[in-house]
Amino acid sequence: MKKKLGTIRENGFLYVFEHFIDAHRAALIALLALLAIAFPYTPVADRSTQRIVTMILLYAMLGMGLNVLTGYAGMVSLGHAGFYGIGAYCCALLTTRLNFSFWPALLLAGCLAALVGFLLGLPSLRLSGTYLSIVTLGFCEIVQMVLKQWDSVTNGNYGIRNIPKPELFGHQFNLQNGGFYQIILALSVLTALGCLAIKRSKYGRAFQAIRDDELAAGMMGVRTARYKILAFVISAFITGVAGGFYSVINNGYIEPNNFVFNVSVLIISVVVVGGLGTIRGMFFGAALLQLFPQVFPQVFRFLNEWRFVIYGVLLVAAMRFRPQGALGWQSTLPYPLSRRTREELAHRSVLPGGEKGATP
Amino acid sequence: MSFLNVEGITLRFGGLTAVDGVNFHVEQGEIVSLIGPNGAGKTTVFNMLTGVYRLDAGQIEFMGRRIDGRTPQEIVTLGIARTFQNLRLFPKMRVIENVLVGAHIHTNYSFFQSLFRTPAFRREESEKELRAVEILESIGLGHRVNDYAEGLPYGEQRKVEIARAMATDAKLLLLDEPAAGMNPAESEELLRFILRLKEAGYTVLLIEHDMRVVMNISDRIYVLDHGKRIAEGRPEEIVNDARVIRAYLGGEREANAED
Numbered sequence: 265m266k267k268k269l270g271t272i273r274e275n276g277f278l279y280v281f282e283h284f285i286d287a288h289r290a291a292l293i294a295l296l297a298l299l300a301i302a303f304p305y306t307p308v309a310d311r312s313t314q315r316i317v318t319m320i321l322l323y324a325m326l327g328m329g330l331n332v333l334t335g336y337a338g339m340v341s342l343g344h345a346g347f348y349g350i351g352a353y354c355c356a357l358l359t360t361r362l363n364f365s366f367w368p369a370l371l372l373a374g375c376l377a378a379l380v381g382f383l384l385g386l387p388s389l390r391l392s393g394t395y396l397s398i399v400t401l402g403f404c405e406i407v408q409m410v411l412k413q414w415d416s417v418t419n420g421n422y423g424i425r426n427i428p429k430p431e432l433f434g435h436q437f438n439l440q441n442g443g444f445y446q447i448i449l450a451l452s453v454l455t456a457l458g459c460l461a462i463k464r465s466k467y468g469r470a471f472q473a474i475r476d477d478e479l480a481a482g483m484m485g486v487r488t489a490r491y492k493i494l495a496f497v498i499s500a501f502i503t504g505v506a507g508g509f510y511s512v513i514n515n516g517y518i519e520p521n522n523f524v525f526n527v528s529v530l531i532i533s534v535v536v537v538g539g540l541g542t543i544r545g546m547f548f549g550a551a552l553l554q555l556f557p558q559v560f561p562q563v564f565r566f567l568n569e570w571r572f573v574i575y576g577v578l579l580v581a582a583m584r585f586r587p588q589g590a591l592g593w594q595s596t597l598p599y600p601l602s603r604r605t606r607e608e609l610a611h612r613s614v615l616p617g618g619e620k621g622a623t624p
Numbered sequence: 625m626s627f628l629n630v631e632g633i634t635l636r637f638g639g640l641t642a643v644d645g646v647n648f649h650v651e652q653g654e655i656v657s658l659i660g661p662n663g664a665g666k667t668t669v670f671n672m673l674t675g676v677y678r679l680d681a682g683q684i685e686f687m688g689r690r691i692d693g694r695t696p697q698e699i700v701t702l703g704i705a706r707t708f709q710n711l712r713l714f715p716k717m718r719v720i721e722n723v724l725v726g727a728h729i730h731t732n733y734s735f736f737q738s739l740f741r742t743p744a745f746r747r748e749e750s751e752k753e754l755r756a757v758e759i760l761e762s763i764g765l766g767h768r769v770n771d772y773a774e775g776l777p778y779g780e781q782r783k784v785e786i787a788r789a790m791a792t793d794a795k796l797l798l799l800d801e802p803a804a805g806m807n808p809a810e811s812e813e814l815l816r817f818i819l820r821l822k823e824a825g826y827t828v829l830l831i832e833h834d835m836r837v838v839m840n841i842s843d844r845i846y847v848l849d850h851g852k853r854i855a856e857g858r859p860e861e862i863v864n865d866a867r868v869i870r871a872y873l874g875g876e877r878e879a880n881a882e883d
Contacts, residue, residue: 458739465738465749466724466731469717473725476714483674483712484792485700485729494735541716598770599720604750609757 279596286597300449304442314445318513320547320554321448322506327534327546328455329502334532335541336468337495338475339388343400344531346407347377347500349523351507353411356424356518359511366430370508377504378497385496389489392478404528411520423519427511444513451509455502456543462498464600471495472541503531537582539592548591625688627652627827628796633672633682633692635665642668644851645682650796655818655828657838659862660848661871666831667709669848670798673829674706675699686796701729705794707785709801709831715774719765719784722773723756726791759787763817778805783814796827803834815841839863847871 272280285292303309303317326348333339351373358369384403388396411418418424430437430447437443462468470491473481482488511518530553538549556575560567567574582590601609626649635643643665650656658666671677673684675696684692691699705726714722724731731752737745760769763783768776773784782802789797799818803811815837821828822841832838838845839859847855847862849871855862862868 461739461741465745466728466733467735467738469721469725470728472717472721473714473728476716477712479676480708480712480714481725482696483676483700483706484725484788485697486725487697594716594772599718601720601753602746602750604746605753605757608750608754 276596278593282595282597304445309442309445311439314439314442316554316558318439318444318448320550321445321452322510322513323531323534323550323554324547325448325452325455325506325509326503326531327538327550328452328459328543329499329506330531330535331541331543331546332459332462332471332502333495333499334535336463336471336475337492338471339392339492339495340397340532341400341499342397342525342528342532343384343402343404343407344499344503345523345525345527346400346404347381347503348507348510348527348531349407349411349520350380351377351504352511352518352523353418353424353507354504355508356427356511357417359428360424360426366428366512367432370505373508373511374501374505377507378501381496381500382493384500385493388496389492401525401528404525408520408524411523418520421520423517424511425517427516427518429516430512439513448509451505452547455505456546458502459543467491467494533579535589537579537589539589542589542591545589545591549589552590626650626685627654627687628673628829629685630669630673631683631685633669633684634680635668635672635677636680642851643672646848646851646853648846648853648856650827650829652795652827653822653825654843655822655830655841657830657832657842657845658848659832659838659845660854663850664848664871665851666848667800668851670706670800670831673699673798674704697729700792700794703793703795704798705789705792705796706798707782707789707800707802709804711778711781711785713773713781713784713788715772717773718769719760719771719773719776720753720756720769722784723759723787723791724752726788727752727756727793730793756787756791759790760784762820763787763790764813779807779810782806783817786817790821790826794826796829797821798829798831800831801833802830803832803837806834811837 270280304314309317326344329347330341330344333341354376355366355369355373358364358372359366364372384400388399391399412420414420430443435443437447470481470486473484473486474488474491478488507523510522514522534546534549534553536549537552538547539545560574586592628650630646630648632645632647633643634641634645646665646669648656658669660666668677672679672692675691675694675698679692682692683690686699686702686704689702691702691704694702714725717725731748733742733745733748757766757769760766763786765780765783765787768780768784773781776784782805786797786799786802802818803814806814811834818828818830818841830838830842842859845857845859845862846853847865847868854867854871855865857865
């Protein structure tokens with residue numbers, strides 16, 4: 265069945281854009297996958313481009329992690345650098361001290377962060393809004409202190425050196441051969457799929473219901489405490505895995521200063537600028553915020569000293585004029601009913617909402 | 625034994641007794657209305673029935689089980705669902721998602737089943753979607769399935785709330801001023817819909833200010849004033865009850881002048 269897109273003037277840009285993508289979904293995904301896989305073998309992929317793209321995907325993953333907590337469940341965390349650091353140190357310590365292979369260490373990094381997320385979630389149940397944010401801010405500082413002071417384990421301010429590069433069946437992954445990029449590509453795609461699956465299930469709906477109206481969610485039978493903790497756990501897991509990955513790409517060296525409060529701010533900026541609650545927004549926000557400091561000083565050399573001021577102004581402007589984020593629009597496509605449901609409804613010759621999606 | 629039996633429920637906010645020893649009962653299949661002037665304690669009674677507030681005294685029995693002291697989650701699982709006087713939809717979610725949240729307690733799959741989209745997950749999800757669409761069509765919102773809740777006109781948002789409550793598979797629906805903000809044609813339609821609910825086997829406890837709705841569909845009416853029950857009876861008894869007229873209009877003389 266071929267749908268008419270209509271003109272932009274008739275239906276609006278967003279409608280035409282989204283329906284075009286929807287109609288050519290398979291082809292676009294194939295094209296994107298091809299580009300993503302071919303990237304490290306193309307001439308543009310020199311060391312610095314590889315590094316930038318790797319960082320973009322890493323921050324997209326960090327964004328998706330925070331997005332589960334902030335975008336879906338509506339709880340703002342300023343402490344995700346803490347989970348990030350825990351994941352990184354866990355992975356680094358397991359590989360350097362206990363001779364773990366990278367892959368199980370990565371998984372355990374996520375699990376440890378998830379466990380800490382669970383523990384942080386417990387006292388946070390009674391808090392909301394600003395108070396919760398302050399607790400998470402404190403958490404970030406505590407992690408920072410522990411990393412700096414617990415010399416016997418974390419080696420304090422000296423950090424951990426000589427973290428081995430990941431290997432699989434004798435193949436080493438590094439920056440030059442595009443291995444880092446391949447790992448983070450796989451991780452971020454898996455994360456995106458996982459987040460989509462969560463969002464389109466009773467778990468994601470419960471998170472969003474809590475975000476929109478916690479009392480009403482409770483009245484519908486959602487065990488709000490349990491789901492808020494679950495959001496913390498999932499979010500921390502993703503962030504911990506991202507941290508584990510970070511520990512190997514930073515020239516085999518991590519130190520406490522890699523996980524300061526500024527990193528939390530950068531992660532939350534990705535989520536807010538990209539579009540709260542969306543997946544596409546995390547990739548976009550990460551690209552924007554990673555490219556800005558790379559591209560800006562080269563193009564606007566004369567403004568270099570002002571770059572953080574401009575950066576701040578842009579963030580404030582984004583909050584003021586587009587609080588839903590750059591790509592945070594409400595979809596004009598119909599709700600993605602499962603195929604079974606659509607077949608059943610077509611059988612009864614009832615199409616809910618007709619061809620059209622949300623009427624604005 | 626009544627379907628819902630409320631005995632001597634009392635709630636105090638500091639020095640103010642918001643609900644004072646109220647008794648009432650609802651039989652299965654009835655439409656019972658709770659009316660009274662503003663501040664009479666009607667919504668507070670709903671909050672006590674659904675576990676938002678703990679009782680200071682009294683007890684509530686539903687289908688032979690004590691429900692006072694239980695959490696809202698337990699109560700909705702036992703079969704009581706409500707709507708809110710001030711709309712409390714999930715505004716950033718679609719209409720169908722709002723209704724699917726209503727079905728949350730009966731949506732049975734594990735986290736990992738949903739993560740890996742197993743056949744069991746898909747079957748369950750599809751079943752709930754179909755039921756949600758059916759409920760929305762029955763309430764006349766079939767064309768709104770895909771819309772975001774915040775984009776709907778007021779009257780339709782009220783209907784979504786009812787649909788969401790129905791999706792919990794409740795046996796008793798507590799509707800808090802469902803006709804508020806509706807025009808006469810809409811409230812007429814709502815009235816017919818509530819009667820259909822009754823035919824479909826639901827029991828309804830209703831708070832409503834629109835007297836046309838109340839008098840037309842109620843089997844029985846309870847009148848609250850200042851947290852106390854001041855009258856009970858069938859609609860035609862209530863309209864002629866001197867205490868009710870005094871509570872609403874403030875005194876004998878004005879009441880007579882009204883005739």
